[in-house]
Amino acid sequence: MEEFDAIIIGTGQAGPPLAANLAKNGFRTAIIEKSHLGGTCVNDGCTPTKAYVASARRIFAAGNSEEHGVVLEGELRVDLKKIKTRKDELVQESRSGLEKMFADTENITLIRGEATFIDEHTLQVGEKEYRAGKIYINVGGRPRIPDDFKEVEHLTNDSILELEEIPEHLIIVGGGYVGLEFGQMFRRFGSRVTILERGEQLLEKEDEDIAEEIAAIFKDSGIEVKLKSNCISAVRSGNAITVKYDCEENREDITGSHLLLATGRISNTEDLGLERAGVKLDDKGYIVVNEKLQTSVPHIWAMGDCNGEGAFTHTAYNDFQIVNSHLFEKRKRFLSDRFTCYAAFIDPPLARVGLNGNDIKEQGIKAKVAIMPMNKIARAKEKGETARKLKIFIENNTNKILGATFLGTGADEYIHTIIDQMYAGASYEIIRDAVHIHPTVSELLPTMLGDLKEF
Template sequence: MKKFDAIIIGTGQAGPPLAASLARNGLKTAIIEKGALGGTCVNTGCTPTKAYVASARRAFIAGNSREMGVNIEGKVQIDLKTIKARKDQLIADSHKSLEKTFEKDEHISLFRGKAMFLDDHTILVNGEELTAKKIFINVGGRPRVPKDFEAVNYLTNRSMLQLDEVPENLVVIGGGYVGLEFAQMFSRFGSKVTILERGSALMKKEDDDIAEAITEIIRKSGINVLLNSDCIKAAEKDGEIEVTYNCEEGSKTIQTSHLLLAVGRVPNTDELGLEKTSVELDDRGFIKVNDELQTSVPHIWALGDCNGEGAFTHTSFNDFQIVNSQLFEERKRKLSDRFPCYAAYIDPPLARVGLDEKQIKAQGIKAKVAEMPMEKVARAKEKGETAGKMKIFIDAETDRILGATFLGTGADEYIHSVIDQMYAGATYQVMRDAVHIHPTVSELIPTMLEKLRDL
């Protein structure tokens, strides 16, 4: 048996910085990876998809700038092989960087293989038993595949990124942010795209007005959106995939060459042998953690997507910061310090922080709201990108910011002006009275906050 001070399972966003910190503090550390280094973000998430989003936007701008006085003769040509090669190079660069990080540190040992718990202190990998006083689970998640689709040649966000040719047709099942990002980018690449969504709007977890605005934006992108689509199933037929839906109202079918499943994700906790430990899971398979990210076994922590507390790259990295502070820093961070925030990289992007209208009303909080349609923002009009709106929510009793939802050009960047104020514990008056640069979208945030109304 090989003895270590610490073992990390998984090289996603929380793993490498934690390994480096453990090593700096003199702990002999093993880090285990069964797949490609870097986890979801580097290999099948942020890095590759945002590279594709960038290419798709270039294609869209090239073919849709006539109203801005820019005319391009001929058809915009899409070379998916080149787009894929650029993406692959970005991933390869990240792999090399991580490999160097592990190779140069004598306190870190990288094990390539599948990790299995034998008990609360022992892990089996490649036939070797490893043990440590501290164990960190950082195994991430994977796309959920419903049983009704297991028999067909479906695609997920992983396999979509391996295509060498743009599909002629693409059916996307699921109207969340993953489905919408791929639907819009491949529509801009030239695919005829249809989205099937069980709900009454896309991004149905958002406030109704935001979900409706997103649905309209996607439809205006040239994508066929079929809402309230239930009983969705698929089967191979005549060399294509036949998708059936709406069984109660009379079955309808769509023939497609490519089918993308974007119906959620599940944690990679089912093959770790956790049943041989005292680590507790919730009913969805996520590892239960406390405010310091410890599991039900005090010397085992769970970070990243597998703990169900964020499922984003930035929350995974913050998980590292929380654990690292608890182990080595004077200032102790906690999970409860974190404001939930995320973005959906459709065009224009959606950005969120804190509570939205639905959540505020559900919690019975007395609040005020400021709103601004993007069509009234000078910078948005000058850019010719006026879709969307901005909303900021204020606690009526404390004047502090409860949250914000921005849908519009550049929203993923200027949402941080709100995030920073929330972490500072500032009242909304601080932003209201600030002087912002003109012309920007951000300059309208102080103007918005002068016109609060009761929610």
């Protein structure tokens, strides 16, 4: 048995920076990885998908610039193999960077293999055992595959990135962020795309008006969206796949060339042997943690997607910051300090922080709202990207920002103006009275906050 001061399971966004800080502070640290270094973000999440989104955006701009006075003559051709090669190079660069960091850092040992708990201090990897006083779980998540689809050939957010030929007709089951991002990018690559969503709207957590705007964007781009479509099963026959689904009380079939399952994600916790360590899970298989991200066993922590407290790269990194603060910093961070924020990298992007209209109604909060259509913003007009709108919610009693939902060009960047004000605990009047640069989209944030309406 080999002894360490600390062991980290998984090399996602929280694991490597924690390993580096533990090692820097004299902790003999092991980090265990059963697959590629970097976790979901590097290998089949942010890095590869945003590379594809960038290619899809170039294709869209090239084919839709005539109104700007740019006329493309000749054939516009998409080379998916080249897009994939560029993506693979970006992914490998990140993997290699992590491997070099582990190799070059004193007090870090990289162990390859799958870890399982023997007891609350001991892990087995292959035929070897490793023991530590502190253990950090950073094992991430994976796509959830419904039982009725496990035996049929299908794609996930991982395997679809390995295609080298553009699907003729891509059927996507699931109208969340993964389904929408892949749906739009492959439509722009040239595929016919159908999205089946069992709920009453796309992006079920968003306000109805925002979901309707997104559905309109997709329908305008030639993507077929079928809501209230509960998929039952799928059958492969030769080069075609047929999905059976219930739609508005009628059972229907749709046939395409490829099937992408975008039906949510689950935690990678079932093979860790957590019961032997006494680590508790919730009813969805996520590791239960406290404000410091400690599990039910005080010397074991859970960070990233496996704890069910964020499921984003930025929240996983913040998990590292929380744990690190209690190890080495004077100022302590806690899970409750965090405002939920995220983006869907469709075009135009959706960006969100804090509460939306649905949340405010459910909680009975008295609030005001500021709304600005994108077609009222000079910079959006100049760019020729006037689709959709911005919404900011203000609490009546405190004048603090409750949240914002932006759907429009550049929204994933200027949402941070709102995020920073919320962390500062400042009144919305700070932004209202600020002077922003013209011509930008964000210059209209002060203007819209000068025209609040009762919500």
